[in-house]
Amino acid sequence: MFTGWxxxxxxxxxxxxxxxxxxxxxxxxALFLLLQLVPVRYRKALVVIITFLAGLIYSVEFFVxxxxxxxxxxxxxxxxxxxxxTNVVYAFALGLGIYSLFRFxxxxxxxxxxxWHNSSxxxxxxxxxxxxxxxxxxxxxxxxxxxxxxxxxxxxxxxGATMFSIVGFFxxxxxxxxxxxxxxxxxxxxxxxxxxxxxxxxxxxxxxxSLPTAGLGSLFKLENVSYWILNEPNxxxxxAIAFGIEVGALAMALRTWLSLERGSFFEREL
Amino acid sequence: MSGMRASxxxxxxxxxxxxxxxxxxxxxxxxxxxxxxxxFSARRGKELYIRKIPxxxxxxxAVGRATEMGRPMLFSPxxxxxxxxxxxxLAILKHITSAAAKYRTRIIVPTADSVVYTIAEEISKDAxxxxxxxxxxxxxxxxxxxxxxxxxASGVVGILNRENVASNFMFGNFFAESLILAETxxxxxxxxxxxxxxxxQIPFFIxxxxxxxxxxxxxxxxxxxxxxxxxxxxxxxxxxAKAALxxxxxxxxxxxxxxxxxxxWAAWLDWLKWLKP
Numbered sequence: 345m346f347t348g349w350x351x352x353x354x355x356x357x358x359x360x361x362x363x364x365x366x367x368x369x370x371x372x373x374a375l376f377l378l379l380q381l382v383p384v385r386y387r388k389a390l391v392v393i394i395t396f397l398a399g400l401i402y403s404v405e406f407f408v409x410x411x412x413x414x415x416x417x418x419x420x421x422x423x424x425x426x427x428x429x430t431n432v433v434y435a436f437a438l439g440l441g442i443y444s445l446f447r448f449x450x451x452x453x454x455x456x457x458x459x460w461h462n463s464s465x466x467x468x469x470x471x472x473x474x475x476x477x478x479x480x481x482x483x484x485x486x487x488x489x490x491x492x493x494x495x496x497x498x499x500x501x502x503x504g505a506t507m508f509s510i511v512g513f514f515x516x517x518x519x520x521x522x523x524x525x526x527x528x529x530x531x532x533x534x535x536x537x538x539x540x541x542x543x544x545x546x547x548x549x550x551x552x553x554s555l556p557t558a559g560l561g562s563l564f565k566l567e568n569v570s571y572w573i574l575n576e577p578n579x580x581x582x583x584a585i586a587f588g589i590e591v592g593a594l595a596m597a598l599r600t601w602l603s604l605e606r607g608s609f610f611e612r613e614l
Numbered sequence: 615m616s617g618m619r620a621s622x623x624x625x626x627x628x629x630x631x632x633x634x635x636x637x638x639x640x641x642x643x644x645x646x647x648x649x650x651x652x653x654f655s656a657r658r659g660k661e662l663y664i665r666k667i668p669x670x671x672x673x674x675x676a677v678g679r680a681t682e683m684g685r686p687m688l689f690s691p692x693x694x695x696x697x698x699x700x701x702x703x704l705a706i707l708k709h710i711t712s713a714a715a716k717y718r719t720r721i722i723v724p725t726a727d728s729v730v731y732t733i734a735e736e737i738s739k740d741a742x743x744x745x746x747x748x749x750x751x752x753x754x755x756x757x758x759x760x761x762x763x764x765x766x767a768s769g770v771v772g773i774l775n776r777e778n779v780a781s782n783f784m785f786g787n788f789f790a791e792s793l794i795l796a797e798t799x800x801x802x803x804x805x806x807x808x809x810x811x812x813x814x815q816i817p818f819f820i821x822x823x824x825x826x827x828x829x830x831x832x833x834x835x836x837x838x839x840x841x842x843x844x845x846x847x848x849x850x851x852x853x854x855a856k857a858a859l860x861x862x863x864x865x866x867x868x869x870x871x872x873x874x875x876x877x878x879w880a881a882w883l884d885w886l887k888w889l890k891p
Contacts, residue, residue: 444728503765511791585816586813587856589829591859595649598646598650
Protein backbone atom coordinates (compact mmCIF):
# COMPACT_ATOMS: atom_id res chain seq x y z
CA MET A 345 0.00 0.00 0.00
CA PHE A 346 2.64 2.52 1.02
CA THR A 347 4.87 1.05 -1.66
CA GLY A 348 2.40 2.13 -4.33
CA TRP A 349 2.32 5.68 -2.94
CA UNK A 350 6.01 6.22 -2.29
CA UNK A 351 7.70 4.41 -5.16
CA UNK A 352 7.18 5.70 -8.67
CA UNK A 353 6.55 3.35 -11.62
CA UNK A 354 9.76 2.44 -13.39
CA UNK A 355 11.75 2.24 -10.16
CA UNK A 356 14.30 -0.62 -9.96
CA UNK A 357 13.10 -4.03 -8.88
CA UNK A 358 15.14 -4.06 -5.65
CA UNK A 359 13.42 -0.88 -4.49
CA UNK A 360 9.98 -2.44 -5.02
CA UNK A 361 11.09 -5.55 -3.10
CA UNK A 362 12.33 -3.34 -0.26
CA UNK A 363 9.05 -1.45 -0.27
CA UNK A 364 6.98 -4.63 -0.09
CA UNK A 365 9.11 -5.87 2.79
CA UNK A 366 8.61 -2.55 4.55
CA UNK A 367 4.85 -2.76 4.04
CA UNK A 368 4.84 -6.24 5.49
CA UNK A 369 6.90 -5.22 8.53
CA UNK A 370 4.71 -2.20 9.26
CA UNK A 371 1.37 -3.97 8.90
CA UNK A 372 2.65 -7.17 10.49
CA UNK A 373 3.91 -5.28 13.52
CA ALA A 374 0.64 -3.32 13.80
CA LEU A 375 -1.40 -6.54 13.61
CA PHE A 376 0.85 -8.21 16.19
CA LEU A 377 0.45 -5.28 18.60
CA LEU A 378 -3.34 -5.32 18.14
CA LEU A 379 -3.43 -9.04 18.91
CA GLN A 380 -1.39 -8.48 22.08
CA LEU A 381 -4.10 -6.08 23.26
CA VAL A 382 -6.75 -8.83 23.05
CA PRO A 383 -7.35 -10.34 26.54
CA VAL A 384 -5.93 -13.85 26.92
CA ARG A 385 -9.33 -15.45 27.58
CA TYR A 386 -10.65 -14.19 24.22
CA ARG A 387 -7.69 -15.27 22.08
CA LYS A 388 -8.91 -18.82 21.43
CA ALA A 389 -12.34 -17.47 20.50
CA LEU A 390 -10.62 -15.08 18.09
CA VAL A 391 -8.76 -17.98 16.48
CA VAL A 392 -12.05 -19.90 16.19
CA ILE A 393 -13.78 -16.93 14.53
CA ILE A 394 -10.95 -16.31 12.07
CA THR A 395 -10.79 -20.03 11.22
CA PHE A 396 -14.55 -20.12 10.64
CA LEU A 397 -14.53 -17.00 8.44
CA ALA A 398 -11.58 -18.26 6.41
CA GLY A 399 -13.34 -21.58 5.77
CA LEU A 400 -16.66 -19.83 5.12
CA ILE A 401 -15.16 -17.93 2.18
CA TYR A 402 -14.20 -21.16 0.44
CA SER A 403 -17.50 -22.90 1.27
CA VAL A 404 -19.69 -20.04 0.10
CA GLU A 405 -17.62 -19.61 -3.07
CA PHE A 406 -18.08 -23.31 -3.86
CA PHE A 407 -21.83 -23.46 -3.23
CA VAL A 408 -22.93 -20.13 -4.74
CA UNK A 409 -23.84 -20.74 -8.40
CA UNK A 410 -21.34 -19.34 -10.85
CA UNK A 411 -21.99 -17.13 -13.87
CA UNK A 412 -22.26 -19.61 -16.77
CA UNK A 413 -20.28 -17.26 -19.03
CA UNK A 414 -17.24 -16.83 -16.81
CA UNK A 415 -17.48 -19.77 -14.39
CA UNK A 416 -17.00 -17.32 -11.52
CA UNK A 417 -19.14 -15.82 -8.79
CA UNK A 418 -18.70 -12.71 -6.60
CA UNK A 419 -16.22 -14.49 -4.30
CA UNK A 420 -13.94 -16.16 -6.84
CA UNK A 421 -11.66 -13.11 -7.10
CA UNK A 422 -11.29 -13.02 -3.31
CA UNK A 423 -10.33 -16.71 -3.26
CA UNK A 424 -7.47 -15.99 -5.63
CA UNK A 425 -6.19 -13.21 -3.38
CA UNK A 426 -6.47 -15.42 -0.28
CA UNK A 427 -4.48 -18.11 -2.11
CA UNK A 428 -1.79 -15.54 -2.95
CA UNK A 429 -1.64 -14.43 0.69
CA THR A 430 -1.25 -18.07 1.76
CA ASN A 431 1.68 -18.45 -0.65
CA VAL A 432 3.33 -15.40 0.89
CA VAL A 433 3.00 -16.90 4.38
CA TYR A 434 4.49 -20.15 3.11
CA ALA A 435 7.40 -18.26 1.58
CA PHE A 436 8.22 -16.72 4.96
CA ALA A 437 7.88 -20.12 6.63
CA LEU A 438 10.59 -21.41 4.28
CA GLY A 439 13.00 -19.18 6.17
CA LEU A 440 12.20 -21.13 9.34
CA GLY A 441 13.05 -24.37 7.55
CA ILE A 442 16.39 -22.97 6.47
CA TYR A 443 16.99 -21.82 10.05
CA SER A 444 16.35 -25.40 11.24
CA LEU A 445 18.86 -26.78 8.76
CA PHE A 446 21.49 -24.18 9.64
CA ARG A 447 21.03 -24.75 13.38
CA PHE A 448 21.34 -28.52 13.15
CA UNK A 449 24.24 -28.68 10.73
CA UNK A 450 25.95 -25.66 12.26
CA UNK A 451 26.04 -27.34 15.67
CA UNK A 452 27.30 -30.54 14.08
CA UNK A 453 30.20 -28.62 12.57
CA UNK A 454 30.89 -26.49 15.65
CA UNK A 455 30.99 -29.49 18.01
CA UNK A 456 32.60 -31.83 15.46
CA UNK A 457 29.94 -34.45 16.12
CA UNK A 458 30.01 -37.79 14.33
CA UNK A 459 29.21 -37.20 10.67
CA TRP A 460 30.23 -33.49 10.74
CA HIS A 461 31.68 -33.81 7.26
CA ASN A 462 28.16 -34.42 5.94
CA SER A 463 27.11 -31.13 7.51
CA SER A 464 29.99 -29.35 5.77
CA UNK A 465 28.77 -30.87 2.51
CA UNK A 466 25.35 -29.38 3.24
CA UNK A 467 26.75 -25.87 3.63
CA UNK A 468 28.92 -26.17 0.51
CA UNK A 469 25.97 -27.44 -1.55
CA UNK A 470 23.58 -24.83 -0.11
CA UNK A 471 25.77 -21.84 -0.88
CA UNK A 472 26.96 -23.19 -4.22
CA UNK A 473 23.38 -23.67 -5.44
CA UNK A 474 22.25 -20.32 -4.00
CA UNK A 475 25.10 -18.38 -5.58
CA UNK A 476 24.69 -20.15 -8.92
CA UNK A 477 20.97 -19.38 -8.87
CA UNK A 478 21.45 -15.71 -8.04
CA UNK A 479 24.24 -15.40 -10.63
CA UNK A 480 22.05 -16.95 -13.32
CA UNK A 481 19.06 -14.78 -12.35
CA UNK A 482 20.78 -11.42 -11.93
CA UNK A 483 23.62 -11.66 -14.47
CA UNK A 484 22.57 -14.31 -17.00
CA UNK A 485 25.32 -15.48 -19.32
CA UNK A 486 26.41 -18.70 -20.99
CA UNK A 487 28.79 -19.43 -18.11
CA UNK A 488 26.13 -18.80 -15.43
CA UNK A 489 23.66 -20.99 -17.30
CA UNK A 490 26.18 -23.81 -17.66
CA UNK A 491 27.12 -23.59 -14.00
CA UNK A 492 23.50 -23.66 -12.89
CA UNK A 493 22.65 -26.53 -15.22
CA UNK A 494 25.70 -28.49 -14.09
CA UNK A 495 24.65 -28.15 -10.46
CA UNK A 496 20.93 -28.72 -10.97
CA UNK A 497 20.69 -31.17 -13.87
CA UNK A 498 24.05 -32.77 -13.29
CA UNK A 499 23.89 -33.21 -9.52
CA UNK A 500 20.45 -32.51 -7.97
CA UNK A 501 18.33 -34.15 -10.66
CA UNK A 502 20.77 -37.04 -11.02
CA UNK A 503 20.74 -37.71 -7.27
CA GLY A 504 16.93 -37.68 -7.27
CA ALA A 505 16.85 -40.13 -10.16
CA THR A 506 19.30 -42.36 -8.28
CA MET A 507 17.06 -42.47 -5.23
CA PHE A 508 14.04 -43.17 -7.43
CA SER A 509 15.85 -46.06 -9.09
CA ILE A 510 16.42 -47.68 -5.68
CA VAL A 511 12.63 -48.17 -5.54
CA GLY A 512 12.98 -50.89 -8.20
CA PHE A 513 15.33 -52.91 -6.02
CA PHE A 514 13.22 -52.37 -2.94
CA UNK A 515 10.14 -53.59 -4.84
CA UNK A 516 11.99 -56.84 -5.54
CA UNK A 517 12.97 -57.31 -1.90
CA UNK A 518 9.47 -56.42 -0.67
CA UNK A 519 7.83 -58.71 -3.24
CA UNK A 520 10.14 -61.57 -2.25
CA UNK A 521 8.84 -61.27 1.31
CA UNK A 522 5.19 -60.64 0.44
CA UNK A 523 4.51 -63.04 -2.42
CA UNK A 524 4.53 -66.32 -0.52
CA UNK A 525 1.96 -69.12 -0.60
CA UNK A 526 1.09 -68.80 3.10
CA UNK A 527 -2.68 -68.57 2.92
CA UNK A 528 -5.51 -68.56 0.39
CA UNK A 529 -5.46 -64.75 0.18
CA UNK A 530 -1.68 -64.64 -0.29
CA UNK A 531 -1.90 -67.28 -3.03
CA UNK A 532 -4.65 -65.31 -4.77
CA UNK A 533 -2.55 -62.14 -4.56
CA UNK A 534 0.49 -63.96 -5.91
CA UNK A 535 -1.50 -65.35 -8.85
CA UNK A 536 -3.09 -61.99 -9.66
CA UNK A 537 0.28 -60.20 -9.42
CA UNK A 538 1.88 -62.80 -11.68
CA UNK A 539 -0.83 -62.42 -14.32
CA UNK A 540 -0.82 -58.60 -14.18
CA UNK A 541 2.97 -58.42 -14.46
CA UNK A 542 3.05 -60.84 -17.40
CA UNK A 543 0.28 -58.88 -19.08
CA UNK A 544 2.44 -55.74 -19.09
CA UNK A 545 5.41 -57.24 -20.95
CA UNK A 546 5.73 -58.60 -24.52
CA UNK A 547 6.51 -62.13 -23.37
CA UNK A 548 3.09 -62.28 -21.72
CA UNK A 549 1.42 -61.45 -25.02
CA UNK A 550 3.64 -64.03 -26.74
CA UNK A 551 2.62 -66.82 -24.33
CA UNK A 552 -1.06 -66.51 -25.32
CA UNK A 553 -0.48 -65.33 -28.88
CA SER A 554 -2.05 -68.51 -30.25
CA LEU A 555 -5.46 -67.55 -28.86
CA PRO A 556 -7.85 -65.69 -31.21
CA THR A 557 -7.95 -61.90 -31.06
CA ALA A 558 -11.77 -61.82 -31.04
CA GLY A 559 -14.50 -63.98 -29.57
CA LEU A 560 -14.58 -66.04 -26.38
CA GLY A 561 -10.97 -67.22 -26.72
CA SER A 562 -9.62 -63.68 -26.68
CA LEU A 563 -10.87 -63.30 -23.07
CA PHE A 564 -8.12 -65.63 -21.91
CA LYS A 565 -5.25 -63.74 -23.52
CA LEU A 566 -2.89 -62.67 -20.75
CA GLU A 567 -3.02 -58.99 -21.63
CA ASN A 568 -6.84 -59.06 -21.58
CA VAL A 569 -6.97 -60.93 -18.26
CA SER A 570 -4.45 -58.46 -16.83
CA TYR A 571 -6.55 -55.52 -18.08
CA TRP A 572 -9.70 -57.06 -16.56
CA ILE A 573 -8.04 -57.60 -13.17
CA LEU A 574 -6.80 -53.98 -13.11
CA ASN A 575 -10.04 -52.41 -14.31
CA GLU A 576 -12.70 -54.49 -12.63
CA PRO A 577 -11.94 -55.97 -9.17
CA ASN A 578 -8.95 -53.70 -8.54
CA UNK A 579 -10.86 -50.57 -9.57
CA UNK A 580 -13.83 -51.58 -7.39
CA UNK A 581 -11.54 -51.88 -4.36
CA UNK A 582 -9.82 -48.61 -5.28
CA UNK A 583 -13.12 -46.74 -5.45
CA ALA A 584 -14.38 -48.30 -2.22
CA ILE A 585 -11.26 -47.13 -0.37
CA ALA A 586 -11.52 -43.71 -2.04
CA PHE A 587 -15.14 -43.30 -0.86
CA GLY A 588 -14.13 -44.03 2.71
CA ILE A 589 -11.17 -41.67 2.52
CA GLU A 590 -13.18 -38.81 1.05
CA VAL A 591 -15.98 -39.12 3.62
CA GLY A 592 -13.34 -39.24 6.35
CA ALA A 593 -11.70 -36.15 4.89
CA LEU A 594 -15.08 -34.40 4.82
CA ALA A 595 -15.64 -35.18 8.50
CA MET A 596 -12.16 -33.99 9.42
CA ALA A 597 -12.51 -30.82 7.36
CA LEU A 598 -15.81 -30.14 9.13
CA ARG A 599 -14.24 -30.63 12.55
CA THR A 600 -11.31 -28.37 11.70
CA TRP A 601 -13.48 -25.66 10.18
CA LEU A 602 -15.86 -25.60 13.16
CA SER A 603 -12.93 -25.91 15.61
CA LEU A 604 -14.36 -29.14 17.02
CA GLU A 605 -11.02 -30.89 16.58
CA ARG A 606 -9.59 -31.56 19.97
CA GLY A 607 -5.97 -32.65 20.36
CA SER A 608 -3.13 -30.93 18.64
CA PHE A 609 -4.80 -27.57 18.34
CA PHE A 610 -6.68 -26.96 21.58
CA GLU A 611 -6.02 -28.52 24.94
CA ARG A 612 -9.75 -28.65 25.65
CA GLU A 613 -12.92 -28.81 23.62
CA LEU A 614 -14.58 -25.52 22.72
CA MET B 615 -14.90 -31.90 -17.41
CA SER B 616 -14.73 -28.68 -19.42
CA GLY B 617 -17.41 -27.38 -21.70
CA MET B 618 -16.76 -25.54 -24.92
CA ARG B 619 -19.29 -23.10 -26.21
CA ALA B 620 -19.55 -22.67 -29.95
CA SER B 621 -20.24 -19.09 -30.94
CA UNK B 622 -19.15 -16.59 -33.54
CA UNK B 623 -16.35 -15.53 -31.15
CA UNK B 624 -13.49 -17.63 -29.91
CA UNK B 625 -14.92 -20.43 -27.73
CA UNK B 626 -14.48 -19.95 -23.97
CA UNK B 627 -13.62 -22.82 -21.68
CA UNK B 628 -15.89 -23.08 -18.66
CA UNK B 629 -15.19 -25.72 -16.05
CA UNK B 630 -18.59 -26.75 -14.61
CA UNK B 631 -17.11 -28.70 -11.69
CA UNK B 632 -15.48 -25.83 -9.82
CA UNK B 633 -18.83 -24.87 -8.27
CA UNK B 634 -21.54 -27.10 -6.85
CA UNK B 635 -24.82 -27.79 -8.57
CA UNK B 636 -28.02 -28.54 -6.67
CA UNK B 637 -27.33 -32.28 -6.52
CA UNK B 638 -23.95 -31.79 -4.91
CA UNK B 639 -25.32 -29.11 -2.55
CA UNK B 640 -28.14 -31.36 -1.30
CA UNK B 641 -25.85 -34.38 -0.98
CA UNK B 642 -23.26 -32.34 0.94
CA UNK B 643 -25.98 -31.00 3.22
CA UNK B 644 -27.19 -34.52 3.98
CA UNK B 645 -23.70 -35.81 4.71
CA UNK B 646 -22.79 -32.78 6.83
CA UNK B 647 -26.05 -33.07 8.77
CA UNK B 648 -25.38 -36.75 9.54
CA UNK B 649 -21.84 -36.03 10.76
CA UNK B 650 -22.83 -33.01 12.86
CA UNK B 651 -25.85 -34.83 14.31
CA UNK B 652 -23.67 -37.63 15.63
CA UNK B 653 -21.03 -35.19 16.90
CA PHE B 654 -23.56 -33.29 18.98
CA SER B 655 -25.34 -36.41 20.20
CA ALA B 656 -21.96 -37.78 21.33
CA ARG B 657 -21.28 -34.53 23.18
CA ARG B 658 -24.55 -35.01 25.02
CA GLY B 659 -23.10 -38.18 26.51
CA LYS B 660 -24.32 -40.96 24.26
CA GLU B 661 -22.10 -44.07 24.40
CA LEU B 662 -20.58 -45.02 21.06
CA TYR B 663 -19.00 -48.30 19.96
CA ILE B 664 -15.86 -48.27 17.82
CA ARG B 665 -14.45 -51.51 16.43
CA LYS B 666 -10.81 -52.42 17.08
CA ILE B 667 -8.24 -51.21 14.60
CA PRO B 668 -5.10 -53.37 15.01
CA UNK B 669 -2.82 -50.82 13.38
CA UNK B 670 -3.74 -48.11 15.84
CA UNK B 671 -3.47 -50.47 18.81
CA UNK B 672 0.04 -51.24 17.62
CA UNK B 673 1.14 -47.63 18.13
CA UNK B 674 1.36 -48.05 21.89
CA UNK B 675 3.07 -51.42 21.38
CA ALA B 676 5.66 -49.77 19.13
CA VAL B 677 6.32 -47.00 21.67
CA GLY B 678 6.77 -49.63 24.38
CA ARG B 679 9.18 -51.60 22.19
CA ALA B 680 11.38 -48.56 21.58
CA THR B 681 11.37 -47.76 25.30
CA GLU B 682 12.44 -51.29 26.25
CA MET B 683 15.17 -51.42 23.64
CA GLY B 684 16.49 -47.97 24.53
CA ARG B 685 16.43 -46.95 20.88
CA PRO B 686 14.74 -43.89 19.41
CA MET B 687 11.56 -43.69 17.36
CA LEU B 688 11.01 -41.88 14.09
CA PHE B 689 7.80 -40.18 13.00
CA SER B 690 7.40 -39.00 9.42
CA PRO B 691 4.37 -36.74 8.75
CA UNK B 692 4.57 -37.16 4.99
CA UNK B 693 5.59 -34.89 2.17
CA UNK B 694 2.66 -32.54 1.87
CA UNK B 695 2.14 -29.14 3.37
CA UNK B 696 -0.51 -28.26 5.92
CA UNK B 697 -3.54 -30.07 4.53
CA UNK B 698 -6.01 -32.54 6.01
CA UNK B 699 -3.75 -35.62 5.86
CA UNK B 700 -0.91 -33.72 7.53
CA UNK B 701 -3.24 -32.30 10.20
CA UNK B 702 -4.32 -35.82 11.01
CA UNK B 703 -0.70 -36.98 11.05
CA LEU B 704 0.13 -34.18 13.50
CA ALA B 705 -2.76 -35.24 15.74
CA ILE B 706 -1.26 -38.76 15.81
CA LEU B 707 2.18 -37.22 16.45
CA LYS B 708 0.81 -35.52 19.57
CA HIS B 709 -0.40 -38.87 20.93
CA ILE B 710 2.92 -40.58 20.22
CA THR B 711 5.03 -37.69 21.53
CA SER B 712 3.00 -37.63 24.77
CA ALA B 713 3.80 -41.32 25.24
CA ALA B 714 7.44 -40.70 24.32
CA ALA B 715 7.69 -37.89 26.86
CA LYS B 716 6.04 -40.05 29.52
CA TYR B 717 8.55 -42.87 29.05
CA ARG B 718 11.52 -40.56 28.25
CA THR B 719 11.93 -42.17 24.84
CA ARG B 720 13.53 -40.14 22.11
CA ILE B 721 11.43 -39.38 19.03
CA ILE B 722 12.85 -37.89 15.84
CA VAL B 723 10.49 -35.99 13.54
CA PRO B 724 11.91 -35.12 10.12
CA THR B 725 9.60 -32.89 8.08
CA ALA B 726 9.45 -31.94 4.43
CA ASP B 727 7.58 -28.67 4.88
CA SER B 728 8.60 -25.56 6.80
CA VAL B 729 5.12 -24.83 8.17
CA VAL B 730 4.70 -28.46 9.26
CA TYR B 731 8.14 -28.23 10.91
CA THR B 732 7.10 -25.28 13.06
CA ILE B 733 3.85 -26.94 14.13
CA ALA B 734 5.54 -30.29 14.81
CA GLU B 735 8.13 -28.53 16.98
CA GLU B 736 5.36 -26.80 18.97
CA ILE B 737 3.44 -30.06 19.39
CA SER B 738 6.54 -31.89 20.63
CA LYS B 739 7.50 -29.07 22.99
CA ASP B 740 3.96 -28.92 24.43
CA ALA B 741 3.83 -32.70 24.87
CA UNK B 742 7.04 -32.72 26.91
CA UNK B 743 5.85 -29.72 28.94
CA UNK B 744 2.50 -31.40 29.62
CA UNK B 745 4.35 -34.44 31.00
CA UNK B 746 6.41 -32.17 33.25
CA UNK B 747 9.74 -32.81 31.51
CA UNK B 748 10.33 -29.86 29.17
CA UNK B 749 14.09 -30.26 29.64
CA UNK B 750 13.96 -33.63 27.87
CA UNK B 751 12.76 -32.06 24.65
CA UNK B 752 15.60 -31.74 22.15
CA UNK B 753 14.75 -29.14 19.46
CA UNK B 754 17.19 -30.83 17.08
CA UNK B 755 15.02 -33.96 17.06
CA UNK B 756 12.39 -32.04 15.08
CA UNK B 757 14.06 -31.09 11.82
CA UNK B 758 13.24 -29.70 8.44
CA UNK B 759 15.10 -31.81 5.87
CA UNK B 760 14.03 -30.74 2.40
CA UNK B 761 10.85 -30.17 0.41
CA UNK B 762 12.37 -32.18 -2.44
CA UNK B 763 10.85 -35.68 -2.47
CA UNK B 764 13.97 -37.79 -2.78
CA UNK B 765 16.18 -35.44 -0.79
CA UNK B 766 13.70 -35.93 2.06
CA ALA B 767 13.72 -39.70 1.50
CA SER B 768 17.54 -39.73 1.55
CA GLY B 769 17.57 -37.77 4.78
CA VAL B 770 15.08 -40.08 6.49
CA VAL B 771 16.94 -43.19 5.29
CA GLY B 772 20.13 -41.74 6.75
CA ILE B 773 18.44 -41.04 10.09
CA LEU B 774 16.90 -44.54 10.20
CA ASN B 775 20.30 -46.13 9.69
CA ARG B 776 22.46 -43.83 11.83
CA GLU B 777 20.06 -43.69 14.78
CA ASN B 778 19.08 -47.40 14.47
CA VAL B 779 15.46 -46.60 15.28
CA ALA B 780 13.32 -49.21 16.98
CA SER B 781 9.93 -47.89 15.82
CA ASN B 782 9.09 -46.14 12.59
CA PHE B 783 5.80 -44.29 12.17
CA MET B 784 4.75 -43.05 8.74
CA PHE B 785 1.50 -41.08 8.64
CA GLY B 786 0.46 -38.57 6.01
CA ASN B 787 0.81 -38.11 2.28
CA PHE B 788 3.51 -40.28 0.76
CA PHE B 789 4.38 -40.91 -2.85
CA ALA B 790 7.15 -42.84 -4.60
CA GLU B 791 9.45 -42.61 -1.57
CA SER B 792 7.06 -44.66 0.60
CA LEU B 793 8.72 -47.98 -0.24
CA ILE B 794 12.19 -46.51 0.28
CA LEU B 795 11.27 -45.45 3.81
CA ALA B 796 9.38 -48.63 4.65
CA GLU B 797 12.02 -51.03 3.33
CA THR B 798 14.82 -49.18 5.09
CA UNK B 799 12.82 -49.33 8.32
CA UNK B 800 12.45 -53.07 7.81
CA UNK B 801 16.17 -53.44 7.19
CA UNK B 802 17.11 -51.75 10.49
CA UNK B 803 14.66 -54.01 12.30
CA UNK B 804 12.16 -51.34 13.31
CA UNK B 805 8.52 -52.09 14.00
CA UNK B 806 6.59 -50.04 11.48
CA UNK B 807 3.10 -48.55 11.59
CA UNK B 808 2.01 -46.69 8.49
CA UNK B 809 -1.12 -44.92 7.29
CA UNK B 810 -1.79 -42.79 4.25
CA UNK B 811 -4.81 -41.59 2.28
CA UNK B 812 -2.79 -42.11 -0.90
CA UNK B 813 -4.38 -45.27 -2.31
CA UNK B 814 -1.44 -45.95 -4.65
CA GLN B 815 0.97 -46.23 -1.72
CA ILE B 816 -1.15 -48.49 0.48
CA PRO B 817 0.08 -51.72 -1.21
CA PHE B 818 3.71 -50.72 -0.55
CA PHE B 819 3.02 -50.08 3.11
CA ILE B 820 1.04 -53.32 3.45
CA UNK B 821 4.01 -55.20 2.00
CA UNK B 822 6.79 -53.54 3.96
CA UNK B 823 5.24 -52.27 7.20
CA UNK B 824 4.09 -54.41 10.12
CA UNK B 825 0.78 -52.57 10.53
CA UNK B 826 -1.00 -50.51 7.91
CA UNK B 827 -3.98 -48.25 8.38
CA UNK B 828 -6.09 -48.30 5.26
CA UNK B 829 -8.53 -45.78 3.89
CA UNK B 830 -10.80 -44.03 6.37
CA UNK B 831 -9.07 -45.69 9.33
CA UNK B 832 -6.43 -43.00 8.80
CA UNK B 833 -8.94 -40.24 9.49
CA UNK B 834 -10.33 -42.26 12.40
CA UNK B 835 -6.95 -42.37 14.13
CA UNK B 836 -7.27 -39.19 16.20
CA UNK B 837 -10.72 -40.27 17.42
CA UNK B 838 -9.57 -43.81 18.16
CA UNK B 839 -6.49 -42.74 20.07
CA UNK B 840 -7.97 -39.86 22.07
CA UNK B 841 -11.51 -41.29 22.60
CA UNK B 842 -12.83 -37.73 22.74
CA UNK B 843 -16.66 -37.71 22.44
CA UNK B 844 -16.61 -35.13 19.64
CA UNK B 845 -14.20 -37.15 17.55
CA UNK B 846 -15.98 -40.45 18.24
CA UNK B 847 -19.28 -38.86 17.24
CA UNK B 848 -17.67 -37.66 14.02
CA UNK B 849 -16.45 -41.19 13.35
CA UNK B 850 -19.94 -42.63 13.73
CA UNK B 851 -21.32 -39.80 11.61
CA UNK B 852 -18.85 -40.78 8.88
CA UNK B 853 -20.24 -44.29 8.91
CA UNK B 854 -23.79 -42.94 8.64
CA ALA B 855 -22.69 -40.79 5.70
CA LYS B 856 -21.11 -43.79 4.01
CA ALA B 857 -24.31 -45.78 4.56
CA ALA B 858 -26.30 -42.98 2.91
CA LEU B 859 -23.92 -43.00 -0.07
CA UNK B 860 -24.19 -46.78 -0.35
CA UNK B 861 -28.01 -46.55 -0.37
CA UNK B 862 -27.88 -43.93 -3.14
CA UNK B 863 -25.47 -46.06 -5.15
CA UNK B 864 -27.61 -49.18 -4.65
CA UNK B 865 -30.71 -47.30 -5.80
CA UNK B 866 -28.80 -46.08 -8.83
CA UNK B 867 -27.55 -49.57 -9.68
CA UNK B 868 -31.05 -51.08 -9.38
CA UNK B 869 -32.54 -48.27 -11.46
CA UNK B 870 -29.90 -48.50 -14.18
CA UNK B 871 -30.30 -52.28 -14.31
CA UNK B 872 -34.09 -52.01 -14.59
CA UNK B 873 -33.72 -49.42 -17.33
CA UNK B 874 -31.45 -51.75 -19.25
CA UNK B 875 -33.95 -54.60 -18.93
CA UNK B 876 -37.12 -52.55 -19.40
CA UNK B 877 -36.42 -49.40 -21.44
CA UNK B 878 -40.15 -48.66 -21.43
CA TRP B 879 -39.90 -47.77 -17.73
CA ALA B 880 -37.65 -44.79 -18.55
CA ALA B 881 -40.43 -42.29 -17.92
CA TRP B 882 -40.75 -42.96 -14.20
CA LEU B 883 -37.10 -43.97 -13.70
CA ASP B 884 -35.94 -40.61 -15.06
CA TRP B 885 -34.84 -39.37 -11.60
CA LEU B 886 -31.33 -40.62 -12.42
CA LYS B 887 -30.70 -37.45 -14.44
CA TRP B 888 -30.65 -35.45 -11.16
CA LEU B 889 -27.50 -37.34 -10.13
CA LYS B 890 -25.53 -36.15 -13.14
CA PRO B 891 -23.03 -33.34 -12.47
